[in-house]
Amino acid sequence: MMNTTDVLRRTGMLLGLGLAAIGCAEGVSDSDESAAELSLEVDEVDEVVANMLAAGYPESEIEITEDDQVIVGGDAVVTLEASREIAGVGADPSMGFRQYRTNNVVNVGLICINGAAFNGAMSDGLDIAISRFNQQGLDFDIIRTGGWNPACDAMIQANVIDGTGGSAGFPSGGLPYGTINVGDDTINFGMGALVHLILHEIGHCIGFRHTDYYNRSISCNTGGNEGSGAVGANHIHNTPTTAVMHGSIMNSCYPPSSPGEWTSSDITALQELYGGSFCDQYDGQTIALRTAHNRYVRAGDSGEAWGLNQQNFVGPWERFTVVCDSAQVSLLTAHNRWVRAGDSHVQLDQQSFSGPWEQLTPIPQKDGSWAFSTDHNYSFLRAGNDGEGWRVNQQTFVGAWEKFTVVPQ
Numbered sequence: 001m002m003n004t005t006d007v008l009r010r011t012g013m014l015l016g017l018g019l020a021a022i023g024c025a026e027g028v029s030d031s032d033e034s035a036a037e038l039s040l041e042v043d044e045v046d047e048v049v050a051n052m053l054a055a056g057y058p059e060s061e062i063e064i065t066e067d068d069q070v071i072v073g074g075d076a077v078v079t080l081e082a083s084r085e086i087a088g089v090g091a092d093p094s095m096g097f098r099q100y101r102t103n104n105v106v107n108v109g110l111i112c113i114n115g116a117a118f119n120g121a122m123s124d125g126l127d128i129a130i131s132r133f134n135q136q137g138l139d140f141d142i143i144r145t146g147g148w149n150p151a152c153d154a155m156i157q158a159n160v161i162d163g164t165g166g167s168a169g170f171p172s173g174g175l176p177y178g179t180i181n182v183g184d185d186t187i188n189f190g191m192g193a194l195v196h197l198i199l200h201e202i203g204h205c206i207g208f209r210h211t212d213y214y215n216r217s218i219s220c221n222t223g224g225n226e227g228s229g230a231v232g233a234n235h236i237h238n239t240p241t242t243a244v245m246h247g248s249i250m251n252s253c254y255p256p257s258s259p260g261e262w263t264s265s266d267i268t269a270l271q272e273l274y275g276g277s278f279c280d281q282y283d284g285q286t287i288a289l290r291t292a293h294n295r296y297v298r299a300g301d302s303g304e305a306w307g308l309n310q311q312n313f314v315g316p317w318e319r320f321t322v323v324c325d326s327a328q329v330s331l332l333t334a335h336n337r338w339v340r341a342g343d344s345h346v347q348l349d350q351q352s353f354s355g356p357w358e359q360l361t362p363i364p365q366k367d368g369s370w371a372f373s374t375d376h377n378y379s380f381l382r383a384g385n386d387g388e389g390w391r392v393n394q395q396t397f398v399g400a401w402e403k404f405t406v407v408p409q
């Protein structure tokens with residue numbers, strides 16, 4: 001990711017073919033910087049390129065840096081091992097990047113990021129980005145270290161580079177890619193942009209491709225298709241099939257005005273790949289949701305226009321049937337309706353069918369409770385008590401009122 005005004009420093013050539021001119025009209029384009037310590041032998045470079053071509057990446061999206069690293073999509077380094085997995089060479093063909101839809105890309109419990117090189121605002125940005133991952137209650141935790149720590153299952157080295165771009169790589173062997181490079185001028189756009197860039201590069205390390213990989217101009221105003229091929233890029237269940245500007249932290253380019261927060265579809269993608277086990281525990285079951293006020297979410301039918309509020313006991317109207325579609329959840333009410341989170345932050349209600357607004361993404365909380373992300377960016381279910389009655393509406397962050405304890409019925 002890089003700002004358009006930056007000069008592309010990437011040089012080199014791909015098997016005698018021209019380089020892709022990857023730039024960006026707004027915000028970030030992809031980086032040309034490369035991690036120094038992972039250079040490949042010449043014949044290994046050839047194999048990586050051959051593997052990526054076999055996997056369906058177009059030649060225009062495969063680049064070789066001066067220090068013999070192979071980069072796809074502008075900012076993602078592909079190691080020899082990763083290229084073999086992507087191409088299905090010498091590995092179970094169901095692995096590689098098919099893991100987008102099936103197995104976890106990264107299979108570790110604790111990822112350590114060595115942030116010793118990050119100082120000042122860069123350090124703050126790294127801390128915020130790490131907290132945004134951990135707030136999702138994923139299968140792995142990320143901690144920051146100043147070096148190797150025996151508790152770490154995997155290590156990512158965070159490097160500071162010049163400019164407003166970044167780079168990282170794809171995982172292999174169940175381990176995240178081991179390096180992120182983050183431009184030190186990104187902070188000039190604001191902390192949101194810096195956090196966005198760090199989230200993005202860590203996102204590559206755990207297996208995310210660009211959300212708009214099929215048309216980089218969606219976020220960059222220029223560029224084409226990075227290529228998907230036979231096994232290159234698998235759609236993540238329940239996420240949109242079309243990318244939009246500002247729609248994802250994993251878009252190819254970032255807007256300088258980015259708030260540096262996950263979007264609702266990013267949260268769905270994270271939960272689909274690495275989320276907790278809400279559906280394993282509750283799919284098909286009847287539950288009640290206890291609020292921070294020791295009340296229960298109620299789906300009424302009492303002249304309240306199918307509203308939702310809170311009741312101090314559990315009766316039929318406080319019971320919901322959980323219906324899972326992969327990691328997304330719909331809640332069926334006693335009236336055969338579905339809990340709906342509309343596109344305003346007002347009261348939730350009930351709908352007679354289940355569409356995107358009726359699908360919630362459960363996010364496990366450290367205390368065992370659950371938050372529920374709605375279809376609307378930055379919104380979560382809230383059970384309030386703010387002088388407006390016992391409302392159930394939506395909030396832009398997860399605090400005490402956005403946490404619900406699941407009570408099986």
Ligand SMILES: [Zn+2]
Binds near residue numbers: 204
């Ligand atoms: Zn990228």
